[in-house]
Amino acid sequence: MSQKTPRDAVRQHVETLQSAIGCITERRISAPRWTPHFPNTIHASVLNENNPVELVGERPLSFSGGQEFRIVQDHEVRGTQYRATTVQYWYQFAIPSGIRLLTFHRTPEVNLVGQRKYPHLHVESALLDYDGPFLPDTFSKLHVPTGRIPLESIVRFAIEELGVEPIPNDWSERLRVGEEAFERRRRDDH
Amino acid sequence: MVTTNRRTRRGSRPETYRPPQPKWITKEEGVELLDRQARKYLGMSGPEFRDKFRSGELTYHDHPDVVRVAMLISFSED
Numbered sequence: 001m002s003q004k005t006p007r008d009a010v011r012q013h014v015e016t017l018q019s020a021i022g023c024i025t026e027r028r029i030s031a032p033r034w035t036p037h038f039p040n041t042i043h044a045s046v047l048n049e050n051n052p053v054e055l056v057g058e059r060p061l062s063f064s065g066g067q068e069f070r071i072v073q074d075h076e077v078r079g080t081q082y083r084a085t086t087v088q089y090w091y092q093f094a095i096p097s098g099i100r101l102l103t104f105h106r107t108p109e110v111n112l113v114g115q116r117k118y119p120h121l122h123v124e125s126a127l128l129d130y131d132g133p134f135l136p137d138t139f140s141k142l143h144v145p146t147g148r149i150p151l152e153s154i155v156r157f158a159i160e161e162l163g164v165e166p167i168p169n170d171w172s173e174r175l176r177v178g179e180e181a182f183e184r185r186r187r188d189d190h
Numbered sequence: 191m192v193t194t195n196r197r198t199r200r201g202s203r204p205e206t207y208r209p210p211q212p213k214w215i216t217k218e219e220g221v222e223l224l225d226r227q228a229r230k231y232l233g234m235s236g237p238e239f240r241d242k243f244r245s246g247e248l249t250y251h252d253h254p255d256v257v258r259v260a261m262l263i264s265f266s267e268d
Contacts, residue, residue: 014212015211015212017212018209018210018211018212019209021209022208022209022210023201026209026210027210028210028211028212028213029212029213030212030213030214030215030223030265031212031213031214031215032214032215032216032217032220032264032265033214033215033216034216034217034268035264035268036268042264043264044261044262044264044265045212046261046262046265049213049223050223050227050258050259050261050262064258066258066261066262067261068261068264088261090254090257090258090261092254092258100254103254103257105252105254105257107252107257110251110260114251114252115251115252116252122254124254143252159199165199165201165202166199166200166201167201167202167203167207167209168201168203168204168205168207169200169201169202169203169204169205169207170201170205171201
């Protein structure tokens with residue numbers, strides 16, 4: 001949803017992220033309060049001050065994540081309005097001892113040699129069969145292409161596929177609202 | 191044996207449940223956060239990490255721990 005000021009757009013986006021992650025943890029998302037609230041400035045947010053959060057569910061699991069986003073003018077609405085668009089993200093599932101399982105990356109604006117700019121997934125070593133026939137020692141270093149994934153879909157994956165216990169009764173509806181908003185923004189961005 | 195359909199599983203909190211509010215941190219807290227996480231995951235200070243990351247000096251800049259800490263750089267500067 002568009003906002004009247006860049007500051008409001010920042011606040012609204014971070015609260016949306018908090019609402020999504022709030023379906024599986026009550027830990028807070030942190031964001032800088034001093035970042036200039038001008039259009040096109042980049043803002044960051046991380047869960048639990050960037051520390052893994054243990055999730056309640058069928059098996060031991062933790063989650064970490066963070067996101068950078070940019071405030072842009074929304075040309076789809078009349079008058080001057082602003083909204084957030086995701087620049088970069090990382091989302092990671094691990095077991096609570098720290099061993100990584102899955103890491104989702106999107107870093108299209110990092111201009112370093114060898115950097116993969118497309119959204120991708122790392123399937124970490126703990127999930128691979130070391131006696132398997134294909135790249136058993138190095139597959140975890142590969143960048144498996146994915147689409148651009150909203151946090152809501154990551155949370156839904158955690159609940160529906162990984163067996164994480166949801167917190168609110170209406171978690172699916174809450175996530176659906178966010179996923180649909182993401183789809184609308186994605187179409188606008190292209 | 192009781193089974194639960196994950197797709198229809200209901201949470202423990204009612205529809206009126208509100209998640210906690212985001213935490214808006216100061217620049218000083220952001221500097222400390224970057225330093226703490228850089229030391230924890232990469233064994234270097236926050237400023238050292240920021241300089242090496244920006245210059246491309248890190249040869250493993252796509253490593254999950256590097257991306258994790260890099261997300262904090264903007265917490266520590268204007």
